[in-house]
Amino acid sequence: MKRHRVSVFLGSVVIGLGLSVMVSLVAGKMNLYKVEMDQGDKVELRNNLRSEIERLKEENFNYERKLDGYRENVEDYENIYEELKLEYNRNSRLLGYEIVQGEGIILTMRDGEAKESEIPGSMESWLRIIHNEDMLKLLNELNLHGAETIEINGERVTETSEIFCSGAFISINGEKLPAPFVLKVIGDRALLDPYTANEYNQISNLKHRGIEINLEKRPIMTLDGSIEEIYPLYLDELNE
Structure with missing residues (x-):
């Protein structure tokens, strides 16, 4: 039961950090860089955002599937821990925490x-x-x-x-x-x-x-x- 709680907790941390990456890419970044653009830039930005939103929806689905897998496979504690650590490090680099x-x-x-x-x-x-x-x-x-x-x-x-x-x-x-x-x-x-x-x-x-x-x-x-x-x-x- 203790391992189950730890794996689910770590999974939640990584999923949350992953979602913050999504927010930074879709919401925060675009708010930060909201400046005057010509029509061509606006069309390109709109198309890029639509593609990014679809990609992030799929990524969010994969995060949810991962979390479900962590809950179901609590006996595979070591592999789950290593996977979570890799995911956490990846998200930390994207958010500017790491080199x-x-x-x-x-x-x-x-x-x-x-x-x-x-x-x-x-x-x-x-x-x-x-x-x-x-x-x-x-x-x-x-x-x-x-x-x-x-x-x-x-x-x-x-x-x-x-x-x-x-x-x-x-x-x-x-x-x-x-x-x-x-x-x-x-x-x-x-x-x-x-x-x-x-x-x-x-x-x-x-x-x-x-x-x-x-x-x-x-x-x-x-x-x-x-x-x-x-x-x-x-x-x-x-x-x-």
Whole structure:
């Protein structure tokens, strides 16, 4: 009976963590990156969301089936424990708790140089400076084109991350980060590479405004975990 309780409890923990991953991918992430998009982006985003919702429905069904299996096969305690541990570690990496590794790109961004004739506070001055809405739209596009996880100056960007301008800094996860802003993006290079080569994207738009952007392609890189584990204080289970 004790093993049964432990296996079901661990299963519930992993299932709950898995569901939080779903929320981050469908609800939280899209709320974080809600910025102005053109019609083509909106159509692509809608189609991607529909596909993602269908995939997550199937994943949710698999989680429920796993939990049922844990309840029925309590004698196979060791294998259940190892499977739960692997699932927990996977979800922790997706949520930014743990270190991750993979192929991707690095974008290094700096404000443009001021011209001698520039008037402080002018439109010319505004255009050459990186603002939070610029970063948000860039993150939005990267996520639409193969990014699986993103780090900015050592801070992992997740569904709970905020991005604000604070003078010469950008605030992320409560940390004020100075320029240059180094974005490490792990994801599908088959999608990321064509995106970065496109002349009609946020990267090109920022370059035309005088903002300096350097692109590196990496076959492998590592992103540290920088997010503290979230323990809900106000969410209650629904008792049906």
